[in-house]
Amino acid sequence: MVLEEFLPYRLNVLAGLTSSALAQIYAERYGLSIPAWRVIVTLGQYECRTARDMAPDGVMHKSTVSRAVAALEKRGLVKRRPNLDDRREEWLALTPQGRAIYEAVAPEALAVGERLLSVLTSQEQKTLSALIDKLTQQARLLAPQDAEGDEA
Amino acid sequence: MVLEEFLPYRLNVLAGLTSSALAQIYAERYGLSIPAWRVIVTLGQYECRTARDMAPDGVMHKSTVSRAVAALEKRGLVKRRPNLDDRREEWLALTPQGRAIYEAVAPEALAVGERLLSVLTSQEQKTLSALIDKLTQQARLLAPQDAEGDEA
DNA sequence: CCCCATTCGTTGCCTCTGCAACCAATAGCA
């Protein structure tokens, strides 16, 4: 077998490289880990969520989310509020400072995504999106229950 | 921004899922880590390499390779032989036991790859391959020098 | 109403791995 031609290998190389490119922004410039970055973005778009909703498809382990949220709370970027209807879970929301970071970092991240995609025609981008969806769906069937490997 | 539509995120999810699917084979069944698996495969195809050649494009950090090789040597799957022409580096090769594992695991891994790709037409597979190449090339430009995040 | 199963979230433990410092060997150059 030729590793360099093996799809899972190539996907991992590509994913790793894009993660590195992104990390230059959210890690080096804002001190965010990948999980923290994902929490910020999710709360940025949904306003108010629980920790469980943060990993809807098992993309992040719940302990990973827990620690990311704890770190963000410590930095004053995220605020917790108990859910009185179900005191097992807590509502999460960005603080003004957290939102400020989101507002700053999201456009930069999107720009990186755009620069990545800029080598593809808009037709190719559509195609890629569809292919990724198909493969993801299939990979979900082949992977154990819900697991993932994570990273960026 | 919508995380679920963000290309780097989707690539990471997909790569993570495929890694999990593969790990079922090489990790659970053969006790190989991702780096160890890559070393085995590389030596399986090239017969004899140095540790440095194992990470040609900076996909794995050299310390990662070093530890993977050390572990494989300890298990008697890889053998080192000093390069007398340049005693900084060492030639690596699979032992018979190492090759046996390679012969066993490679077809299974390829089968997983096939099953992943089975949801795409052969035309789509070609297209995907080309798109991945384009994106990887571009990502290499955007990522810092040579870094990566690794995994599977 | 009680008991068991389930769910949300946290934490201890352990492994993995990136980074940087380091050693040994080599190469380049005067």
Added chain:
DNA sequence: TGCTATTGGTTGCAGAGGCAACGAATGGGG
């Protein structure tokens, strides 16, 4: 030949994250 720069590889250290066990809260029978 000597002196410095570079390269292959290893290792100490620290951070990150998966796993599994746990505690707290809830839900679903009987």
